[in-house]
Amino acid sequence: MTSQNRRFPGAARRVVLTASASALLAACVTSAPMDKKAAAPPAHGGFGVDTAGMNTAVAPGDNFYRYVNGTWLEQTEIPADRSSYGMFTKVAEEASRRTRALIEEAASTNAPAGSEVRKLGDLFASYMDEAGIEAKGLAPIQPELGRIAAITTRKELSAALGDTLRADVDALNTGDVTTDRLFGLWVTEDMNDPSRYAAYLLQGGLGLPDRDYYLVDNARFTEVRQKYQQHIAAMLSLAGIPDAEARAKRIFELEREIARVHWNQVDTQDVAKVNNPWPRSELAKRAPGLDWDAYLEAAGLGKQQELIIWQPSALTGISKLVGSEPVETWKDYLAFHALERGAPFLTKAFVDENFAFTGRVLTGTQQLRERWKRGVDVTGAAMSEAIGRLYVEKYFPPEAKAEADKMVRNIVKAFGQRIDALAWMSPETKARAKEKLGTLQVGIGHPAKWRDYSGLEIVRGDAYGNAERASRFEYQRNLARLGKPVDRSEWFMPPQLVNALNSPQQNSIIFPAAILQPPFFDPNAEPAVNYGAIGTVIGHEIVHSFDDVGAQFDARGKLANWWTKEDAEKFKAAGEALVAQYNTYRPLPDLAVNGELTLGENIADIAGVAIALDGYRMSLGGKPAPVLEGFSGEQRFFLGFGQMWRNKYREPFLRRILMTDGHSPGEYRVATVRNIDAWYQAFGATPGQTLYLTPEQRVRIW
Ligand SMILES: [Zn+2]
Secondary structure, three states, X not given: OOHHHOOOOOOOOOOOOOHHHHHHHXXXXXXXXXXXXXXXXXXXXXXXXXXXXXXXXXXXOOOHHHHHHHHHHHHOXXXXXXXXXXXXXXXXXXXXXXXXXXXXXXXXXXXXXXXXXXXXXXXXXXXXXXXHHHHHOOHHHHHHHHHHHOOOOHHHHHHHHHHOOOOOOEOOOOOEOOOOOOEEEEEEEEOOEEEEEEEEEEEOOOOOOOXXXXXXXXXXXXXXXXXXXXHHHHHHHHOOOXXXXXXXXXXXXXXXXXXXXXXXXXXXXXXXXXXXXXXXHHHHHHOOOOOHHHHHHHOOOOXXXXXXXXXXXXXXXXXXXXXXXOHHHXXXXXXXXXXXXXXXXXXHHHHXXXXXXXXXXXXXOOOOOOHHHHHHHHHHHHOXXXXXXXXXXXXXXXXXXXXXXXXXXXXXXXXXXXXXXXXXXXXXXXXXXXXXXHOXXXXXXXXXXXXXXXXXXXXXOXXXXXXXXXXXXXXXXXXXXXXXXXXXXXXXXXXXXXXXXXXXXXXXXXXXXXXXXXXXXXXXXXXXXXXXXXXXXXXXXXHHOOOOOHHHXXXXXXXXXXXXXXXXXXXXXXXXXXXXXXXXXXXXXXXXXXXXXXXXXXXXXXXXXXXXXXXXXXXXXXXXXXXXXXXXXXXXXXXXXXXXXXXEXXXXXXXXXXXXXXXXXXXXXXXXXXXXXXXXXXXXXOOOOOOOOOOOOOOOXX
């Protein structure tokens, strides 16, 4: 119910992996790791490479991913309570185990009422009290259902829709662009004037992950649609609402109409199309149907003079449906979504029905995660930085920060040298690029100041109410920023999350404490694998400031062109070559990687590897790297990169991320080594081998 607790990842563009995927991972501690090698110490060699997981019978030039991970792929089973499994999952498990311990410690102490620690403990304990939740039955959600049932006019309907608005999207930082509420609000720097905050409104309203789930005709989606309709009916029935099947059909058809006006993922990521400031006074004229006065007033935006409309035709289309479709259908729609969002905090029957569809059908996950794992997730969603504060105190030593700092400095410096050396770019554009690199802000471990949760009321024994209050609290925190000076030190990811992020408007990069741990990063380890793993993540995030989207923002974070015409054309042509390269990858028989949707991530991967390698060479200070277990320093660098992205997916989840995620699946992220000259030198890939590209075919962007 809280903003971080959405079910469907959008096309996460600037994070190193899908934010919601990592949020799910962070909450999924598995007590019995299915990675069989984890049980056999030492899983990794002394230098950070899992040599036992390799398959050296595969030629690196044919399939580097299999060469590096072949045995691991054969021997690893995806745990029943997961939709995918890989190295990030393992690291997240450790972070999550630690988070659980911190929360349980909070729950066990007699901290003063109103303190953060007490709130954390109470939140977790309330969620864990299954007997109490069971005894309450429908009571917690009854007031909400009652308010919906009392709606009689379109004005009241509009107000009810406005009351559900949350700040639950973030189009450019975490890249979450989906919400099952009518619209999603994003409060962040104005892309036309980064010195102030703007209110962005994004399309929403769908229960399924993407418009294509409603509109594409094939057996797989027909089945999902049937099961979704059955699921809607089941949820209504559980709430005692009569004629559930007929209502479910109408709700589904309404959502399909919403899907028809939705923008696709590629257009949604196109910053040239989404920058549409509308005066508040024009909304009723340009997007009739919804009673905008009632909607905005109920949403707490009554005084907002301007909104930036991300997808204007979708907003217009959705607003029109509010005016044209029967109020009764909209009321059913509101009731269903209230139940769906509330399900995790209601009785077991709701929890199970919710999982049967959103878990089993949509991601292929076989088994619901244990209750405590979900409890960690729920608590983290409500008070992420309160946990982060405890996490950092206990698990993020100053040495780790210092060593990570040093790596970042090396890699930023390497990128600067690379810009200087670019053959295709004019001195004019180079100077602008260097200026932008010079203003890049780096956050390591945790934010400088923490969010204040003193205004959040947590009631022990009220799991549903706590989630609802946390959701409104987070919304109010966002509303309160409108009209205030911009806080450029803000973080968009908590320290306990295993992920990393670039914010194009802040021109900043963020590395939470939890990703700065083995095997990605070990401050005491030999540097080759550190640079191949966390170093390439650091490089990846730096390069996001210069990918197809990032490059459209200037050194201040304003959407403004700083490129000469010729340079912009060359940059675009290199990007097109990369789109074509990724379009050839076909993870499912009927579904290829979308080269356009994943372009920004793929640029960040290629150049991220290139500059991390430069940074590694710089770290050697002119001395030769040692050969360890037969591997040279640069070989170990690439092995570290290839093992970081090992991942297995269940088919429904893989399908979903191919359609909605800005990242390519792990195997194809690893395949980007074919664009790097040094990889050919390290592994001797030759013409005729599958990955081989001639020097002219290799895509070189930065
Ligand atoms: Zn990224």
